[in-house]
Amino acid sequence: MPSLRTPIIAANWKMHKTTAESKQFVTEVRDPIGNMENVTIVICPPFTAIESLSGCLSGTNLLLGAQNVHFAEEGPYTGEISPAMLTELGVRFVIVGHSERRAYFNETDATVNRKVQAALHHRLVPIVCVGEDLAEREAGQTFSIVESQIRLALGGLDASAAEQAVVAYEPIWAIGTGRSASAANANEVCRHIRQTIASLFGDTTANKIRIQYGGSVKPETIQDYLQQPDIDGALVGGASLDPQSFVGLIRAAIQK
Numbered sequence: 001m002p003s004l005r006t007p008i009i010a011a012n013w014k015m016h017k018t019t020a021e022s023k024q025f026v027t028e029v030r031d032p033i034g035n036m037e038n039v040t041i042v043i044c045p046p047f048t049a050i051e052s053l054s055g056c057l058s059g060t061n062l063l064l065g066a067q068n069v070h071f072a073e074e075g076p077y078t079g080e081i082s083p084a085m086l087t088e089l090g091v092r093f094v095i096v097g098h099s100e101r102r103a104y105f106n107e108t109d110a111t112v113n114r115k116v117q118a119a120l121h122h123r124l125v126p127i128v129c130v131g132e133d134l135a136e137r138e139a140g141q142t143f144s145i146v147e148s149q150i151r152l153a154l155g156g157l158d159a160s161a162a163e164q165a166v167v168a169y170e171p172i173w174a175i176g177t178g179r180s181a182s183a184a185n186a187n188e189v190c191r192h193i194r195q196t197i198a199s200l201f202g203d204t205t206a207n208k209i210r211i212q213y214g215g216s217v218k219p220e221t222i223q224d225y226l227q228q229p230d231i232d233g234a235l236v237g238g239a240s241l242d243p244q245s246f247v248g249l250i251r252a253a254i255q256k
């Protein structure tokens with residue numbers, strides 16, 4: 001039976017693009033993809049560009065995401081951004097637990113879990129990132145690593161909350177390296193993630209939740225991933241920065 005899950009393609013711009021550059025990007029992609037159907041398209045710019053893009057994206061089907069959020073409602077957390085600050089600007093998605101945040105900003109499974117809960121409480125869809133590093137892959141630990149990350153990230157949720165989340169499987173060794181997991185292998189890991197979700201929340205939730213692959217995805221390769229039964233989209237870094245390349249990604253995605 002074909003999946004009923006709508007594909008979701010998210011652009012993670014990381015620390016790229018000023019506000020002026022972000023607006024220029026949207027001007028170039030809005031017409032070619034701004035009214036495409038049967039695909040969820042999310043742009044996650046730096047925080048500084050969110051308010052401007054919120055205006056540029058209104059009236060299109062391009063949705064706004066953020067790259068991080070704090071779990072507290074408010075408080076003495078210098079440099080941090082709360083869920084309400086994001087929702088006020090029309091942000092609908094937030095990336096949580098990206099491997100770069102885990103590696104460089106001390107994000108742990110425990111803080112990821114608190115962020116997931118805070119996001120869902122504010123009706124922000126968390127894009128929960130999991131994935132193994134090269135040493136873990138070579139030691140045959142991929143399944144156990146992603147399973148443990150999922151169990152901890154989604155801990156304490158009930159099924160109706162969990163199924164709102166999106167999961168992104170991003171093997172760390174494939175991020176920004178030009179090296180990517182084969183589509184079949186990425187699907188095996190995504191299937192394992194889905195089975196883990198089924199064991200936590202039941203089959204209905206597992207069948208509803210969308211799981212993306214991320215790691216050196218390009219317009220030429222995205223279809224290979226999306227044709228896999230357990231891969232419902234892509235979280236894209238480098239190839240999402242150029243407007244033409246981004247349009248190419250979305251066009252390919254809707255041919256799933």
Ligand SMILES: O=C(CO)COP(=O)(O)O
Binds near residue numbers: 175
């Ligand atoms: O980290 C990623 C998206 O979150 C993937 O980045 P690249 O697509 O540049 O490999």
